Amino acid sequence: MNQLRAVLAALLVIGLLITAGCGTGQENSQSEQQNNQITANGLADTKSKSSASGQQLKKVKLIIYFPNENGEKLLAADRTVNLVGTDKYSAAVNELLQGPKKGEGTNVIPKNTQLLNTGIDNAGIVTVNFNNAFVKNFTGGSTGELMLIGSIVDTLTNFQEVKAVRFYVEGKPLDALSGHMDLTAPVTRIKNIL
Template sequence: MKRTKPRKRSLLVVVAFLVAATVLGLLIFQKYRSSRELPVTRPEPRPTGMFRVTLFFATPDAEGLAREGREVGACDNLPGCVQEVVGELVNGPVGELQPTLPPSAVVRGVRIEGDTAVIDFGKELVAGLPGGSSAEMAAVYSVVDTVCLNFPQIKGVRFLVEGKGVDTLVGHLDLRQPLAPDYTLEQNDEKVVKP
């Protein structure tokens, strides 16, 4: 009887070893096989989280532009990022600054041509802007300065309305060519306003 117990134990150890070796072998084979299969579509990393941007709005006295910091959701391509940031300008400031774009303005699309962002607004932008050169200048340069500051690879902004180039928004500022940023409109004594 003493002989059968070690024999059963030995047999049990051998069986356990064979089961473990089989499972391990199948796992290794599966890993090898899956490493040799080509994916049907190439996975693209998606950004996650938030990033901080600087937006330009009108000062409370409407004498220039001032900065406001804002957190926005991560985006996956430059035109989409620009569109999201300009959309935040349309949403308006959260602090004491004044909006530069009408809340009804619609950003129809953004495309990048070299180092220029071409931003297509809906007709609501023109319809909602008050008359006057200072309102037009604040609207245009809040967009241009915001885009160029947050995306340094962009050196200028071209405006479209309903997919077409425009000479001006309300009759004062020449928009036939892309505009470079003009940070001289910023009130230097204003600090970045954090929401």
Template sequence: MQRRIRNSAIIGLTLIVLLSGCGQAKTPAQGSGSQTQTPVTQPTPTPAPTPAVPESKQLKIKVYYGDENAEKLVEQEASITYKEDSDKYAAALKALTASPDSKNLALLKGFTFNSVALKNGTLTVDVSMAPESRLGSGGEAMLLEAMKKTVFQFSEIQSLDILLDGKAVDSLMGHMDLPHPMKRG
């Protein structure tokens, strides 16, 4: 029985010694055997990195509108904003949908760009247009010329293919032939 009490006491003392050492920082001895404790600092948690948001880029380009009599194209300088380089073509075309002043006509007013994609030098533009967007033959010719002049100022674009609601049509508004694709020239 004494042996059992002695073993229990040894185990108990061992546990007390082990548990009393938990959570305390070990410090090196300094000077003549005296020990000083350095405060334990908790590391500050580092915030999780947030995904990088691409910064907006700006570019000055030339855009084309119809004059107030809808007889000729008028060139104006505009500034477009985009995030990715592949978005600059859509931003350039969207600039044609609204005129900055009342003297010039936005030839693409009422147009929606479903997709704009560059592949192997060909810019494919899929548009939808509202019924009120339809122009006469002169307006349609100016619209196509405005789109070509706007996109062909980007040297990487060699041809332009315009689709209407995802389909290659013979004419955008029924007046002018619409080649697939239109070549730079």
């Protein structure tokens, strides 16, 4: 009877060891799988962030236009910008807002003008929405208005998909800047000032 108990106890211990060993193997295997999944997810997240960062940091070459010193025509200026948290249309307009570098013409953007947002519809019409300073601080006449509107429109219509530009101020359509140009309809490229 003692031998039977010893054999049963030995079998029980062996069974427990086998069960414990298998359980540990499974736990290790499951743990490794979870770690692999976590690593795989971590890599996917990193690649995703990297990819998203890559898109945000994508360099884009732009041609923007500033009026010449006499206000007779627009001069082309090359820019390379990083698209950091913005689209290429906003980047182009923001480059205009920063003004020309030496030899690139003169600044025609009204003081304290800020771009609030841009958008493009399926017809290729870009909407530019400025703060109130765009109208309030504009001091030019008919030529100044033509140069200002032309610099924005001709800069944006350099993008192949852009057909015209619609102007907004504080989210409301802009009908006219100082009464010389009709802005009720989207403005197409103004070729005669290039």
